[in-house]
Amino acid sequence: MSPPILKEEVQYVLAGKLAYLLMNIKIRLTVMNFLEFAVWGAYLTSMGIFLAGAGFADKIGWFYATQGFVSLFMPAVIGIVADRWVPAQKMLGLCHLLAAAFMAGAAWCGAQAHINFGHLFTCYTLSVAFYMPTLALSNSVAYTALRQQNLDTVKCFPPIRVFGTVGFIIAMWTTNFAHFAGSYTQWYFSAVLGIILGLYCFTLPNCPVSTEKAKTLAEAMGLKAFALFKEKKMAVFFIFSMLLGMSLQVTNGFAGPFITGFNSLAGYTGSWGANNATALISLSQISETLCILLIPFFLKRYGIKKVMLISMLAWVLRFGLLGVGNPSTVMGILFLISSMIIYGVAFDFFNISGSLYVDQETDPSIRSSAQGVFMLMTNGFGAAIGSLAAQKVINCLVNVHLDPSQMINGVYPQAISRQIMTGWSESWFVFAGFSLVVAVLFAWLFKYKHQAQN
Numbered sequence: 001m002s003p004p005i006l007k008e009e010v011q012y013v014l015a016g017k018l019a020y021l022l023m024n025i026k027i028r029l030t031v032m033n034f035l036e037f038a039v040w041g042a043y044l045t046s047m048g049i050f051l052a053g054a055g056f057a058d059k060i061g062w063f064y065a066t067q068g069f070v071s072l073f074m075p076a077v078i079g080i081v082a083d084r085w086v087p088a089q090k091m092l093g094l095c096h097l098l099a100a101a102f103m104a105g106a107a108w109c110g111a112q113a114h115i116n117f118g119h120l121f122t123c124y125t126l127s128v129a130f131y132m133p134t135l136a137l138s139n140s141v142a143y144t145a146l147r148q149q150n151l152d153t154v155k156c157f158p159p160i161r162v163f164g165t166v167g168f169i170i171a172m173w174t175t176n177f178a179h180f181a182g183s184y185t186q187w188y189f190s191a192v193l194g195i196i197l198g199l200y201c202f203t204l205p206n207c208p209v210s211t212e213k214a215k216t217l218a219e220a221m222g223l224k225a226f227a228l229f230k231e232k233k234m235a236v237f238f239i240f241s242m243l244l245g246m247s248l249q250v251t252n253g254f255a256g257p258f259i260t261g262f263n264s265l266a267g268y269t270g271s272w273g274a275n276n277a278t279a280l281i282s283l284s285q286i287s288e289t290l291c292i293l294l295i296p297f298f299l300k301r302y303g304i305k306k307v308m309l310i311s312m313l314a315w316v317l318r319f320g321l322l323g324v325g326n327p328s329t330v331m332g333i334l335f336l337i338s339s340m341i342i343y344g345v346a347f348d349f350f351n352i353s354g355s356l357y358v359d360q361e362t363d364p365s366i367r368s369s370a371q372g373v374f375m376l377m378t379n380g381f382g383a384a385i386g387s388l389a390a391q392k393v394i395n396c397l398v399n400v401h402l403d404p405s406q407m408i409n410g411v412y413p414q415a416i417s418r419q420i421m422t423g424w425s426e427s428w429f430v431f432a433g434f435s436l437v438v439a440v441l442f443a444w445l446f447k448y449k450h451q452a453q454n
Helices: 004-023 025-041 047-053 057-070 074-084 088-110 117-148 153-177 185-201 223-230 232-245 250-264 277-324 330-361 364-397 414-445
Strands: none
Touching (some): 025 153, 047 057, 047 185, 057 250, 074 117, 088 117, 088 185, 223 364, 232 414, 250 414, 277 330, 277 414, 330 364
């Protein structure tokens, strides 16, 4: 038996380590980022599976488009409130609590025997309306807290942000292996995480509101940065940002229903891939994390134009490989896995490189607003238009063949299965063709001369 004095020493050491963990700002911000993206990862890539199973396969695009629509104004409005009246960490917590409450409401609507689409969609829209501003707010809180500790944000923030992607992936795995993917339960899971994060935000360091003279509404919402459209080079860049942004939510919305749908096709039922679509898609996020490390090398060596072209061609391959892939054969699985790996290049080489380009090419006085325009064109207009356009294509080529009354023991007959598979392949090839056209036009119209760096 240990002497009492030794027990007291051990307890003292453990208490000291616990206090260090609770006080270390980097660890606290890492927890915040982990939960921030876990809330999203709990449903973003699997929601379409539930919606398709609930009879809303023809409306999946609306759920992803609404994220783009609310991103047109909500981040700016919430940002103004956080700047002028409510400390950012409290605003962040409040937004997460409201988003979680409405997400729980969406889950409740989805649990009903007869789902009212209007009620379900309204709750979901209100939830993402409060969640989307938190993506920027969480960065603002992190930057402020690091500066308060006299820490270098450029050096300290990236390792913290990486854990956001880790949280997204782990939430995806939980949703997959806990069998939430085909159920409204994924929204309850997201809501629980949101409540935990919302309460946690109130424990973070205070972010004082601004005491500077209030900006005009146009300045606060970053509208002055739209003057950049007067410059031909920037106008072309932003237009192509929107066109490329149209691809961003397509696979988030439809890859899950596509892969899971093989369970209802004759000759493909019961495969591991079809039963674990969310886990398979999580390879995309893993690839995204790793590909971030490649960007500095490629930008220095090839410049923004070639890096953006690489991204566009990666989207062509991303969609094309989905068009020839399936979760039930060795080659089919390899095609799907290759598509997931390529996603890292497609996403990172566009989003992060484009953001860096905007930072380099704009005047410091409107740099933050210019970043807002870039996000508005990609995650706002681009994602919203792309989601609805993709839904139209899939409705015409895939959903036209879906008639549950023709299923036998939960499986479509061979003839209908072939039509559905052909429709999916044609859809992915349409998206690949669109990306290829965008790439060719970008190579022709975007003028940029790069000086290679050693």
